[in-house]
Amino acid sequence: MPAETMIDVIEATRVLDVEIRGLEKMKQRLASEPMSSSFTRAVDLIAGCSGKLVVAGMGKSGLIGRKIASTFSSTGTPSFFLHPAESSHGDMGVIGTGDVVLAISYGGETPELEALLRYVGRKDIPLIAVTGKASSTLGKAGAVMLDVSVSEEACPMGLAPTASTTTTLVMGDALAVATLQRKGFSREQYAELHPGGTLGRKLLTRVSDVMHTGDALPLVSTETPMRDVLSVMTQKEVRGIAGVLDDSKKLVGVVTDGDLRRRLDKSLNPLQDKASDLMSRAPKTVDAAELAERALFMMEQFKIQTLFVVNRASEEPSRPVGLLHLQDLLHAKLR
Numbered sequence: 001m002p003a004e005t006m007i008d009v010i011e012a013t014r015v016l017d018v019e020i021r022g023l024e025k026m027k028q029r030l031a032s033e034p035m036s037s038s039f040t041r042a043v044d045l046i047a048g049c050s051g052k053l054v055v056a057g058m059g060k061s062g063l064i065g066r067k068i069a070s071t072f073s074s075t076g077t078p079s080f081f082l083h084p085a086e087s088s089h090g091d092m093g094v095i096g097t098g099d100v101v102l103a104i105s106y107g108g109e110t111p112e113l114e115a116l117l118r119y120v121g122r123k124d125i126p127l128i129a130v131t132g133k134a135s136s137t138l139g140k141a142g143a144v145m146l147d148v149s150v151s152e153e154a155c156p157m158g159l160a161p162t163a164s165t166t167t168t169l170v171m172g173d174a175l176a177v178a179t180l181q182r183k184g185f186s187r188e189q190y191a192e193l194h195p196g197g198t199l200g201r202k203l204l205t206r207v208s209d210v211m212h213t214g215d216a217l218p219l220v221s222t223e224t225p226m227r228d229v230l231s232v233m234t235q236k237e238v239r240g241i242a243g244v245l246d247d248s249k250k251l252v253g254v255v256t257d258g259d260l261r262r263r264l265d266k267s268l269n270p271l272q273d274k275a276s277d278l279m280s281r282a283p284k285t286v287d288a289a290e291l292a293e294r295a296l297f298m299m300e301q302f303k304i305q306t307l308f309v310v311n312r313a314s315e316e317p318s319r320p321v322g323l324l325h326l327q328d329l330l331h332a333k334l335r
Contacts, residue, residue, distance in 0.1 A: 015154040015162070022150035022163040023170060030174075035147055042144045042175060045126045046077060047182040051098030053079035056087065058112050060161040061104040061168065068102070068172030075176050076185040084112035092119050102128040102175075106148070106164045108136020117141045130171060132164055146171055207295050208288040210332050211309045211322030218242045219320065222252065222276040229255055229275050238325050241306050244279045250318040251308055253279030287312045288321055296329045 029035045046053055053072050057065035065081050072079035082091060084103075092115070095101065101120050103113055108131040120127050121141065129142025132149035139145045148171050154162035218236040220229050222244055233242045233255070244253040259278045286295045286307045295307055309322035 018152055018154040019163045019166045022152075022167050025151065026148060026167050026171070029147055038144050038146060039174075039178070042128050042146060043178045043182055045100050045128060045144065046072075046102075046175065046179045049077070049098065049100045049126075051078075051096045051100070053077055054082050054095050054099050054101045055079060055104070056082045056084050056101065056113065056116055057104035058084055058110050060165050061106060061110070064165050064168050064172065065102075065104050067169065068104075068176070071173060071176045072179070075180040076183055077176070077179055082116075084110065084116050087119075088112070088115040092116065095120070095123070095125060097123060097125065100126045100128065102130060103138055103142070104130045104168060105136070105138050106132040106161060106168070108133040108138035110138070113138060130168060132167075146175075205292040205332055206288070207286055207290050207292050207309055207324060208322065210292055210328045211288065211324045212237050212328075213322045217320060217323050219245055220255075220275050221245055221247075222274065222279075224275045226271050226273045226275065226278065229278075230260075230271075233257075238306060238323050241323075242275070243283070243308050243320050243323070244275045245320075249316065251283060251285065251310070251320050253281045254283040254306075254308070255279045256306075283308060285310045285318075285320075286324065289313070292324075292329055292332060295324055296326075299326055299329075 030039060053069070055065040055069040055072075056062075062081070062083065069079040069081040080094075082094065101116070103116065105113055108129070114137070117127070117138065119125075127142045127144075129138045129145045130148055131139045131142075131145065132147070133139055134145055134147060134149075148164065148167040150163040150167055152158065153160065153164060216237040218232045218238060218241060220232055220242050224232075224244075229242050233240060240257045242255045243251050244255060246252045253276070255275055255278050259280055263273065263278045284298060284302055284304065284307055286298060286309055288309050288311050298307060299305060305326040307324045308320045309324055310317055310319065311321050314321075
C-alpha cells in the first residue's frame with residue numbers, strides 16, 4: 001500500500017473511532033436517567049402530535065435537520081424544515097397550535113433561533129431541544145432536552161462539526177424509528193409514501209395492475225382442434241400458451257409449447273388431436289387481488305413464465321380473468 005494511502009486510511013480510521021466513541025457515550029446516556037425519560041417524552045410529543053413536526057436549525061445543524069424532517073415525513077409523521085432566519089420574516093406563521101417544534105443547536109446559543117424560541121414559548125407549543133449544552137438557552141427552553149454532546153470532534157482542530165453532527169443525526173433517526181414503532185407504521189403505509197421506489201412497487205402493485213385481459217387472453221375449449229389451438233397460441237399478446245376451459249368456462253388445463261413438443265413424441269399427427277389430449281391439467285393460477293410480487297415468487301418457485309389470473313372472490317372463482325407473463329413483472333420493475 002502506498003505511503004499516502006496508508007496515511008489517509010489511518011486518518012479515516014481515527015475519524016471513525018472518534019465518531020463511534022461519541023455514539024457509544026450517547027448510547028450509554030440514553031440507557032439511563034434522565035435521558036431515557038426525556039427520550040420517551042419526546043416520542044410521546046411527536047407521536048401524539050395532531051399537527052406536524054417542525055424542525056429548525058442553522059448551518060450544519062440545519063442540514064442535519066432537513067434530513068431528520070425528511071425521515072419523519074417518510075415514516076408517517078408529517079414534518080418539514082423551517083429555516084430559523086426566515087422564520088423571523090414571516091415564516092413563523094407555518095407553525096400551528098397542534099404542532100411540535102424540534103430545534104437543533106449544538107451550542108444552544110444560535111442567535112437566529114431566539115425569535116423562534118420566544119414564539120413557541122408564547123404560544124405554548126411543545127419544544128424538543130436537541131443540543132450538546134444542557135445549560136444553554138435552547139437546552140433550558142425545551143419542554144424536553146436531548147443531549148447529543150461529544151467529548152471531541154473528529155476534526156483535528158476541534159472546530160468543524162463532525163462527531164457532534166453524527167450524534168445529532170443518529171438521535172433524529174432514533175426518534176423517527178421509535179415514533180413509527182409507537183404509531184404502528186406498517187410496510188404498506190411506507191410503500192404508499194414511496195410509490196416510486198422498489199419497495200413501493202412491490203407492496204402496491206397488484207396482479208390486476210399488470211395482467212392481460214379481455215381479447216388478449218388465449219382461451220380455447222377442451223374440444224378445440226389443435227390446429228386452432230396453435231392459431232390462438234401465436235396470435236394473442238402472450239404467445240406460447242393457451243388456457244383450456246370446460247363447458248362451464250372453468251380453467252381445467254393449459255397447453256404450452258412444451259406440451260406440443262412432448263406430444264410429438266407420442267402422436268404421428270398431433271394436429272388431429274384436441275386441446276384436452278395435450279393439455280397439462282390443474283394449472284397454477286393467481287388471484288387478481290394478489291400482490292404482483294407474490295406472482296413473481298410463484299413463477300420462480302414452479303419455474304414457469306405464465307400464470308392465468310382468476311378472481312377467487314367472484315361467483316366464478318375458476319374462470320380466467322387475466323393472464324400474467326414474467327416479462328410483465330420485469331417491466332413493472334419488481335426486480
